[in-house]
Amino acid sequence: MNHVIGFILSLVMTLVAAWAAIQSDLPVTWVIIGIMILALLQAGVQLFMFMHVTEASSGNGHVPWNMMFHGFALAGIVVAGSLFVMSFGHDHGDHGDMGDMQQQEEQHSEDHNGH
Amino acid sequence: MHITDILVTGEPIIYGAMVSMALGGLAILFVLTYFKKWGWLWREWLTSVDHKKIGVMYILSALLMLFRGGVDAMMMRVQLAFPDLGFLNSQHYNEIFTTHGTIMIIFMAMPFLIGLMNIIVPLQIGARDFAFPYLNALSFWSFFFGMALFNISFVIGGSPDAGWTSYTPLSGAAMSPGPGQNFYLMGLQLSGIGTLATGINLMVTILKMRAPGMKLFHMPIFTWSTLVTCFIIVFAFPILTVALALLTIDRIFGSQFFTLTGEGLPMMWANLFWMWGHPEVYIVILPAFGIFSEVISTFAKKRLFGYNVMVWSMIVIALLSFLVWVHHFFTMGAGAFVNSVFSVSTMLIAVPTGVKIFNWLATLYKSKIEFTVPMLWSLAFIPSFILGGVTGVMLGMAAADYQFHNSYFLIAHFHYVLIAGTVFACFAGLVFWYPKMFGHKMNERLGRWAFWLFFFGFHVCFFPQYFLGLDGMPRRLFITNVAEWLPLNVISTVGAAGMALGFVVFVYNVYYSFRYSERETTGDSWNGNGRTLEWATTTPVPYYNFATVPYVDEIDPYVRMKEEGKTTFEEDKVKPIHMPSYTGQPFIFMALLGLASFGLIFEWMYLAVFGLIGGVVMMIRRSFDYDDGYYVSVEEIKETEKKARGL
Numbered sequence: 137m138n139h140v141i142g143f144i145l146s147l148v149m150t151l152v153a154a155w156a157a158i159q160s161d162l163p164v165t166w167v168i169i170g171i172m173i174l175a176l177l178q179a180g181v182q183l184f185m186f187m188h189v190t191e192a193s194s195g196n197g198h199v200p201w202n203m204m205f206h207g208f209a210l211a212g213i214v215v216a217g218s219l220f221v222m223s224f225g226h227d228h229g230d231h232g233d234m235g236d237m238q239q240q241e242e243q244h245s246e247d248h249n250g251h
Numbered sequence: 252m253h254i255t256d257i258l259v260t261g262e263p264i265i266y267g268a269m270v271s272m273a274l275g276g277l278a279i280l281f282v283l284t285y286f287k288k289w290g291w292l293w294r295e296w297l298t299s300v301d302h303k304k305i306g307v308m309y310i311l312s313a314l315l316m317l318f319r320g321g322v323d324a325m326m327m328r329v330q331l332a333f334p335d336l337g338f339l340n341s342q343h344y345n346e347i348f349t350t351h352g353t354i355m356i357i358f359m360a361m362p363f364l365i366g367l368m369n370i371i372v373p374l375q376i377g378a379r380d381f382a383f384p385y386l387n388a389l390s391f392w393s394f395f396f397g398m399a400l401f402n403i404s405f406v407i408g409g410s411p412d413a414g415w416t417s418y419t420p421l422s423g424a425a426m427s428p429g430p431g432q433n434f435y436l437m438g439l440q441l442s443g444i445g446t447l448a449t450g451i452n453l454m455v456t457i458l459k460m461r462a463p464g465m466k467l468f469h470m471p472i473f474t475w476s477t478l479v480t481c482f483i484i485v486f487a488f489p490i491l492t493v494a495l496a497l498l499t500i501d502r503i504f505g506s507q508f509f510t511l512t513g514e515g516l517p518m519m520w521a522n523l524f525w526m527w528g529h530p531e532v533y534i535v536i537l538p539a540f541g542i543f544s545e546v547i548s549t550f551a552k553k554r555l556f557g558y559n560v561m562v563w564s565m566i567v568i569a570l571l572s573f574l575v576w577v578h579h580f581f582t583m584g585a586g587a588f589v590n591s592v593f594s595v596s597t598m599l600i601a602v603p604t605g606v607k608i609f610n611w612l613a614t615l616y617k618s619k620i621e622f623t624v625p626m627l628w629s630l631a632f633i634p635s636f637i638l639g640g641v642t643g644v645m646l647g648m649a650a651a652d653y654q655f656h657n658s659y660f661l662i663a664h665f666h667y668v669l670i671a672g673t674v675f676a677c678f679a680g681l682v683f684w685y686p687k688m689f690g691h692k693m694n695e696r697l698g699r700w701a702f703w704l705f706f707f708g709f710h711v712c713f714f715p716q717y718f719l720g721l722d723g724m725p726r727r728l729f730i731t732n733v734a735e736w737l738p739l740n741v742i743s744t745v746g747a748a749g750m751a752l753g754f755v756v757f758v759y760n761v762y763y764s765f766r767y768s769e770r771e772t773t774g775d776s777w778n779g780n781g782r783t784l785e786w787a788t789t790t791p792v793p794y795y796n797f798a799t800v801p802y803v804d805e806i807d808p809y810v811r812m813k814e815e816g817k818t819t820f821e822e823d824k825v826k827p828i829h830m831p832s833y834t835g836q837p838f839i840f841m842a843l844l845g846l847a848s849f850g851l852i853f854e855w856m857y858l859a860v861f862g863l864i865g866g867v868v869m870m871i872r873r874s875f876d877y878d879d880g881y882y883v884s885v886e887e888i889k890e891t892e893k894k895a896r897g898l
């Protein structure tokens with residue numbers, strides 16, 4: 137029974153997420169927040185309704201702390217790593233060679249103004 | 252729609268391939284029908300859930316793919332040695348290097364190793380099958396249909412042509428319209444299901460189904476390497492799954508994850524791809540390390556030197572492999588700080604790898620080496636792989652990589668690690684465990700010929716490429732008639748021909764040994780030098796593997812078992828054995844998903860939806876499947892064992 141409810145719940149949540157992204161008129165921030173919340177709920181459904189994390193009969197022996205820790209660590213690497221890699225260095229601000237380019241650009245526009 | 256709309260037309264080479272494929276297919280159909288083998292094929296192989304048979308099917312497919320990828324390689328080498336001949340045009344060249352790379356990594360190296368794991372790991376830990384035999388069959392068929400899809404692309408619809416890395420925006424819908432790139436996405440996605448499932452399956456098998464008494468640190472080193480590899484698979488493959496799915500949605504449904512327009516981030520593809528891609532190269536090298544360790548300790552007739560250190564170095568490599576991915580795109584321009592961080596982590600990986608090299612050398616030190624064919628492959632691996640590793644460290648220096656990146660220096664690096672590492676290991680492992688699989692050894696003399704041809708061919712082919720790279724020759728270029736490069740390119744092509752010859756001799760040896768090799772009488776095929784449990788089984792291995800599972804409380808348990816005269820058949824302890832039943836479901840299930848993928852590739856949505864619904868039906872069917880397998884009776888076990896052991 138648990139499985140059937142879990143199955144239906146996860147389907148519904150997926151559909152709601154898809155609807156929010158494609159069809160709804162909600163502001164983007166709300167869509168993002170909503171999808172994140174749904175994702176957390178979804179993970180909860182998986183853990184509690186399918187993966188027996190709290191199954192008393194096995195003395196809660198099923199909780200795979202080790203794997204869960206590694207899973208979170210990896211998710212951390214993927215997210216933090218991507219942010220680190222994708223957002224660093226592309227704008228050097230006022231130092232480095234990008235700075236030079238900005239200066240050149242400014243000069244360029246000044247030239248334009250001169251005409 | 253007309254058939255010529257989707258068939259690739261206008262290329263003589265491809266027409267030739269079509270004709271030979273059609274003839275080959277007809278020949279197979281004819282043989283199967285003529286000898287009335289259809290029922291046999293279905294009953295004994297297509298519906299099998301026996302890990303040994305699935306392993307054999309993996310290895311056969313991998314050898315086939317080694318041939319296909321090898322033909323691609325030879326065509327590229329011919330083009331590069333004779334650039335003025337006009338042998339290939341640029342489009343065809345792009346397609347070939349793309350399929351070559353993808354096939355060799357995804358459809359050759361991984362299935363070859365997974366095939367060996369399939370056969371050997373349960374035998375090494377005293378298990379009777381995988382933890383989930385049904386899932387194991389499912390994994391194989393998902394790989395098989397993924398492979399089939401990818402391979403038909405060059406006659407139907409056109410091959411992908413954006414490199415095995417499939418970088419966006421080039422591989423996006425705007426710049427690569429048509430089904431080609433979809434073949435790449437769906438082929439990898441489908442076979443990825445199987446890889447992930449195998450990772451979980453083997454992990455559970457190793458963690459839960461070891462012989463009584465066998466602690467983790469008693470496990471044979473190949474099993475250890477498999478376990479570590481499975482961890483990497485389970486954590487790395489989901490990243491690829493997501494990246495492929497996003498790009499598929501981009502291409503087919505018009506989203507903008509990796510596009511140049513609409514705030515897409517093309518570089519995000521490279522980032523995600525290599526977050527999977529670097530761990531992937533360790534997925535194919537760690538099992539290779541495991542195989543070499545087994546072979547070296549067997550033929551040095553010693554326990555592996557520094558067993559614990561070997562295990563820990565693999566674990567450290569696995570962890571580090573998730574922290575170095577940026578070294579594949581230092582030149583993306585993430586800035587000095589980011590590059591420095593990943594430069595350091597990359598060079599760190601060389602430390603545990605070096606530790607392993609010294610342990611192998613120490614195992615060999617002062618031992619009486621027996622120069623069998625698997626040992627030759629393993630000994631050749633050590634110096635050759637070092638050349639690849641050292642140049643890897645050179646590439647890992649971000650500043651220097653601005654020079655090396657995407658030149659033939661890089662090409663030489665990864666062929667030195669992948670061929671001298673993974674491919675040598677596949678050959679070593681196959682020859683080593685061949686008697687376990689087929690009941691006879693491969694011929695030694697032909698084996699040596701294959702080895703020397705391949706070994707020299709390999710070095711002649713790839714060593715010059717380091718210098719071509721330093722001379723500035725870029726990868727993925729089809730017109731290379733610069734006078735300076737030509738001589739080295741010709742030498743390289745000669746080497747490639749040597750490797751091809753080696754492969755031909757190897758395959759001929761399969762046939763020759765089948766005809767003429769002595770049949771095995773004992774299970775301990777290599778002059779009684781076996782150290783681990785797989786050698787304790789009889790040859791051919793009975794389908795239930797072990798009549799009685801021995802108690803194990805040390806490394807290399809079979810050495811002591813032999814001294815004490817123990818076997819895996821203790822007559823008074825035999826009990827009925829629970830075995831899984833064969834089933835055709837995995838085959839049908841994956842065939843349906845293959846059909847769905849085919850529909851998606853051509854964006855024929857009705858076909859895709861039909862296939863997917865079929866898949867769901869198969870899942871429901873499985874959910875209400877109450878077949879719990881069957882028991883092998885004590886009498887049958889005793890009879891089989893007595894016959895096999897000549898009692």
Ligand code: HEM
Binds near residue numbers: 639645646
């Ligand atoms: C000592 C360990 C290693 C180091 C330090 C290392 C370093 C590197 C670096 C820095 C690159 C990127 C170079 C560039 O794109 O300019 C690279 C590429 C590559 N490496 Fe390694 N590597 C090592 C071992 C391995 C192993 C064991 C394998 C596989 C068995 C491997 C397979 C590859 C492949 C396939 C590529 C090229 C991918 C492509 O661009 O198509 N490497 N390696």
Ligand SMILES: [Cu+2]
Binds near residue numbers: 528529575576578579
């Ligand atoms: Cu790498």
